[in-house]
Amino acid sequence: MTLCYTEKMKLHDIQLIYQYNYWANGKILASASRISQEQLLVQSEFTSNSLRGTLFHIVDGERLWRVLFETNEIVEEWEEGDFPDFKSLERKFKEEEIALRSYLNRLTDADMDGHLRYTVEGGIQRDRILWHCLYHLVNHGTQHRSEAAAMLTSFNASPGELDFTVFLNENP
Numbered sequence: 001m002t003l004c005y006t007e008k009m010k011l012h013d014i015q016l017i018y019q020y021n022y023w024a025n026g027k028i029l030a031s032a033s034r035i036s037q038e039q040l041l042v043q044s045e046f047t048s049n050s051l052r053g054t055l056f057h058i059v060d061g062e063r064l065w066r067v068l069f070e071t072n073e074i075v076e077e078w079e080e081g082d083f084p085d086f087k088s089l090e091r092k093f094k095e096e097e098i099a100l101r102s103y104l105n106r107l108t109d110a111d112m113d114g115h116l117r118y119t120v121e122g123g124i125q126r127d128r129i130l131w132h133c134l135y136h137l138v139n140h141g142t143q144h145r146s147e148a149a150a151m152l153t154s155f156n157a158s159p160g161e162l163d164f165t166v167f168l169n170e171n172p
Contacts, residue, residue: 009112009131015104020167021138022097025058028145029090031152031159039155040086046147054148055089056080058141062096065137066103069130072118104134 032040032051040052048054060078067075083089112131119125142162149159 009135011104011107011109011112014107014112014131014134017135017138017164018100018104019171020164021141022101023167023171024145024162025093025097025141027159027162028055028148028152029093031157032086032148033090034157035086035152035155037085042151042155044147044151046151048144048147051148051151052083052086052089053080054144054151055086055093056083058144058148059089059092059096061140061144062100062137063092065133066096066100068118069116069133070103072116074118074120 032055035051041050043049044051044054046054048057056078064075064077067073083092112129112134114130116128116130116133117126145162149162152159
């Protein structure tokens with residue numbers, strides 16, 4: 001089977017998956033608000049080492065991609081230590097949601113098929129279709145929210161179901 005990477009994506013479709021993204025982030029953040037500072041920092045076997053590390057990775061990823069979308073430039077990552085507690089992370093999630101929604105609101109259907117060209121480490125050139133990158137960012141968040149959900153569940157603070165279909169049922 002040959003994959004077709006040029007199928008058209010409409011802006012309203014991307015906006016829908018971002019509504020899902022922020023709904024799911026909200027569920028994770030609501031659960032995380034119920035745990036202790038010690039639990040936030042407990043070491044885990046997941047990629048980002050702790051719930052704080054995982055939440056930091058999600059929000060910093062959203063910021064890095066948003067800036068790339070807006071400027072075609074890759075910026076430096078934040079430092080996890082700059083977010084010592086849940087409240088500092090929660091503020092950044094809210095700020096990034098506002099900034100990314102503002103960016104999405106400036107786009108058109110025609111922009112979805114535009115190209116995002118940038119250079120990664122080692123001087124490697126990338127040329128991606130914008131909607132692929134926008135979709136990737138939500139998918140990236142899904143992976144790390146599942147890790148956060150597992151950690152939260154181990155702290156008896158499960159966020160509940162995060163499936164897209166549950167979002168659709170709750171937001172008809």
